[in-house]
Amino acid sequence: MKRRILLKGTAASASLVAAAAAGWLVPVRLLAADWPQTAFESDDAGNAIQDYFGDAAVVDSDQVVIKAPLQAENGAVVPIKVTTTLANVESIAIIVEKNPIPFVASLDVLSGASGALFSTRVKMGQTSPVTCLVKAGGKVHRASQVVKVTVGGCGG
């Protein structure tokens, strides 16, 4: 009995892998809401963005507003708040470009929630631009702000 379940499971996951390879699974990932492992393991901001958002066009937008301190006294706790007036938000990502792992946090928005707001507190190793990206209507909207850090919060 157990073997049967195992076999079923393997067959299902094998077909999932095949579908992912064929590129069908890109929008499904949001529904399945998996932890975006490759983005979180990438040490390059550009690669992480591509891993998370796929090949969607990235445009600078003033409809994405970052609320973050200009100067952070403590790099271990930097409050970042992203708000947007865009409709149909699919996902939001916060990227601290000079961190060892730039991709800090993301929010997948499913039906029933508006993605108008995402706030968290992040660690920052050094002064760095903080980039927030919002995917809405097939496009990725970007805003960026430099946060100065006097005492780092990564490692120690």
Place this chain on the structure above:
Amino acid sequence: MATKMKIKKAKDGGYQVLVLAKHPMETGLRKDKKTGKKIPKHFIKTMKFHLNGTPVAQANLAQGVSKNPLIGVSLSDAKSGDKVSVNWIDNTGGTGSVEATVK
């Protein structure tokens, strides 16, 4: 580990949910000062938000998020009397959850 939630009314209608989870969020880079050994990674990976039992949003976190993460999201469809529940899971399989009713 304790998890707390606050639900506030947003200016543009709907509600804003703030979740505070007690968690060390270790990066895996820090060293224990006494033994000189690296402290292993320990961080919350996903935090799921449910409104009346249906999933509405999921926050993906990693070691770059501060200790005791405070996560805010907005729920535009929430109404008075709705149940909001939040579950999180970390990289070692630890979990936490919190539930509240919109006032």
